[in-house]
Amino acid sequence: xxxxxxxxxxxxxxxxxxxxRLQANAMLNASTFxxxxxxxxxxxxxxxxxxxxxxDLMAVLEVIFTNLLxxxxxxxxxxxxxxxxxxxxxLLLDRIGSTSQVETLMALxxxxxxxxxxxxxxxxxxxxxxxxxxxxxxxLINGPERTIVLKEFGKYTKxxxxxNLSIKFALELAPTGDYQHDTIKALNYLSLVxxxxxxxxxxxxxxxxxxxxxxxxxxxxxxxxxxxxxIWRGIIASSNGIDEDLHRMVLVVLLERILPHMEDPIxxxxxxxxxxxxxxxxxxxxALQGIFVLMQKQNITYPDVYEKLYQMFHARxxxxxxxxxxxxxxxxxxxSTHLPENLVAAFVKRFARLALKSPPKDAVIMIRFIxxxxxxxxxxxxxxxxxxLAEQVSDPYNEKEKDPxxxxxxxxxxxxxxxxxxxxIPEVANAATxxxxxxxxxxxxxxxxxxxxxxxxxxDLLKSKAKQYMLSYENTKTLALAKHDTVTKHFDxx
Numbered sequence: 001x002x003x004x005x006x007x008x009x010x011x012x013x014x015x016x017x018x019x020x021r022l023q024a025n026a027m028l029n030a031s032t033f034x035x036x037x038x039x040x041x042x043x044x045x046x047x048x049x050x051x052x053x054x055x056d057l058m059a060v061l062e063v064i065f066t067n068l069l070x071x072x073x074x075x076x077x078x079x080x081x082x083x084x085x086x087x088x089x090x091l092l093l094d095r096i097g098s099t100s101q102v103e104t105l106m107a108l109x110x111x112x113x114x115x116x117x118x119x120x121x122x123x124x125x126x127x128x129x130x131x132x133x134x135x136x137x138x139x140l141i142n143g144p145e146r147t148i149v150l151k152e153f154g155k156y157t158k159x160x161x162x163x164n165l166s167i168k169f170a171l172e173l174a175p176t177g178d179y180q181h182d183t184i185k186a187l188n189y190l191s192l193v194x195x196x197x198x199x200x201x202x203x204x205x206x207x208x209x210x211x212x213x214x215x216x217x218x219x220x221x222x223x224x225x226x227x228x229x230x231i232w233r234g235i236i237a238s239s240n241g242i243d244e245d246l247h248r249m250v251l252v253v254l255l256e257r258i259l260p261h262m263e264d265p266i267x268x269x270x271x272x273x274x275x276x277x278x279x280x281x282x283x284x285x286x287a288l289q290g291i292f293v294l295m296q297k298q299n300i301t302y303p304d305v306y307e308k309l310y311q312m313f314h315a316r317x318x319x320x321x322x323x324x325x326x327x328x329x330x331x332x333x334x335x336s337t338h339l340p341e342n343l344v345a346a347f348v349k350r351f352a353r354l355a356l357k358s359p360p361k362d363a364v365i366m367i368r369f370i371x372x373x374x375x376x377x378x379x380x381x382x383x384x385x386x387x388x389l390a391e392q393v394s395d396p397y398n399e400k401e402k403d404p405x406x407x408x409x410x411x412x413x414x415x416x417x418x419x420x421x422x423x424x425i426p427e428v429a430n431a432a433t434x435x436x437x438x439x440x441x442x443x444x445x446x447x448x449x450x451x452x453x454x455x456x457x458x459x460d461l462l463k464s465k466a467k468q469y470m471l472s473y474e475n476t477k478t479l480a481l482a483k484h485d486t487v488t489k490h491f492d493x494x
Contacts (some may be wrong), residue, residue, distance in 0.1 A: 017056040024060050028067050035081050038064060042084055045091050055106045058095070061088055062110040069117040089114070093135055097143045104149050111136055112156055112209070119210040128210060130165055137169050141188045150188065154195035158202055159209035164219040167196055167227045174234050180241045190249045193231060198224055198261050225261045232258045236271065244283060251275060251286035259290060265298055276308055282322045285312060289329055306343060309333055310404040313350050318362050324450040327365060331446055334373060341379050345412075346404030348373050348380060349397045352416035360425040361449075367420065367431040368444040375443055383414045384435040 023037045041061055044052050065085055092114075095107035111132070119128050140146045140153065156162045170193055179186035203221060232254070239250055259265060268290065275287035288309060294300050309330060317323055334347060351366040358366065374381050397412040420432035434440070 012051050013053050016052050020052075020057065020060045024064050028064065033081070035084060038081060038084055042088055042091065045088065054095075054103055058092065058103075058106050058110050062113055065114055066117045069114075069121040089132065093139055096136060096149075097139045099144065101148060104146070105152055108136070108149060108152060116210055128161065128165070133162070133165055134169050134172075137166065137173060137192065141173050141175075141192060142185060143188070145184055146188050147191045150191040150195060153192070154197075156209060157195045157197065158205070159207050160202070160219045162209045163196065163198075163202065164224065166192070167224055167231070170196065170231055171227055171234075174231070175238065177238065178240050178242075179238045179246055180243070183243065183246060186238070186242070186246055187249060190235070190246070190253050193235070194249075194253050194257055196228065196231075196257055198228065198257070225263075228258060228261055229263050232262070236268075244279070247275070247279070248283050248286065251283060251290065255286060255290055255293070259293055265294060266300070269294065269300070273302070281316075282320060284308065285320075285322050285326050285329070288312070289325065292329060292332065306333065307403055310346060310350065311402055313347075313354060315354065315357060317354075318358055323362075327369070327446065327450055331369065331372075335376070337376050339377075340405065341377055342407075342410045343404050344373055344377050345380055345383065345409035346407045348383065348414070349407065349409040349412055350399070350404075352414050353399055355420060355428075356416055360423075360428050363420065363423070363425075363428045364431045365446060365449045367417065367428070367434070368446060368449060370414070370417070371434050371439065372443040372446070375439060380410075381439070383410075383412065384417070385413075 020041065024041075027034060027037045041057060041064070045054070045057055045061065048054060065081075065088065068081055068085075089111070092107045092111050095103050096111065098104050098107070115129055115132050118132075136153075140150055157166050170189075173189070175182060175185050175189055198221065235250060235253065239246070242250070254268065254271075259268070262268070272287045272290045272294070276284050276291065279287070288305070291302055291305060295302065295305075312326060313330075317326060320326070330347070334344060348370050351370050355363040355366040355370075374384070395412050395415070396408040398407050401407045414435065417432045417435050421429050421436075423429045423432070
């Protein structure tokens, strides 16, 4: 009975949706505008009856108001919809602050569509409706956690007019005081800043949300850059005593949105070094990436960077969502052929040891990484020529030593790769066999491997066609065994 009631309720909701669409079409196509059906739609949006899908209702209202705003002229009776439009906008803002993420995303879409239609309307006086955009951002920042919704809002910041206004409002709506006093608001604010992309792809596209002369086309990179730097100064001033989640988000914003456009990149040195040495895991990794950017673009050297990078490779790294970023950074840091051999040897041994106890996908990555390092540093190829059995019993490599230079890895051998050749996963075993043959001329591209999902190796094995083996060279015509079979020589079937 409950299931039938559910089906009937679903059918009734679909019928109401079709009825709303027909009523909207009839109202818009009528020779004289009658706002009565529109008022009923708005009443349903306010009262939220169970038999009406609220997302469908918001979509119908979007179509109605978009159509009305596009009309070149409206009679006196049609002007009644103006107050209804204002009421609808208030209700949509309320839905953006709703606890239902589905309704919030739909309300955001409708609001941004109405902003575009209102700005392009031929009879609406004034400029870009910037107040409406500000009200949206106020609700997103001050409400419950809206990380996913703000990520959806990032689709609109690809337009230069929305980007320009969002940067302006980000300055005005910044939380006051330390972030630790209101972590949810701080997280929402940082999520908004993380959508403010001043990259070349956005600037070169020259796209605008509002396609009219009313659009804020006064966007200039230098002005936006100054505001973004001011936003960062506010962020760093409010980040005292924040928890690890907020600290990680601050680093993400710095790396992805702020650092490429900073007026004084060296000014974040202390923040990055403190993050690197005081934290472990993702925070230290993100700080390391920032330090690498400064080393690369500002020609600055930092002490103990390789030691910290070496310590980041441990068994827990395989459950880290920033794992691919760590491999990427390690590959770049170890690119130079002028690094000391004993330093690179320590990384080679660390990768070999971790490959013994890592998931198959990560084991393949580290084996390929080892091969690349052996190609870059030919002096390390002696590690694959030792006696694997003897070294396995007495390996001079000290994996507990934190300083990679002091690990004695250069006096060891890669017996781990011989052991990995017996791995149950064929892809891992095959990858480890490179030491049995002359090393390849070209390095392996780690990029595709870093994008592989954990379950892909097993799925590929299932999809691969197994070899067909002949079990009998004679087709049996009866239930009896084949002629000259070994069993029939010694037994009679009754």
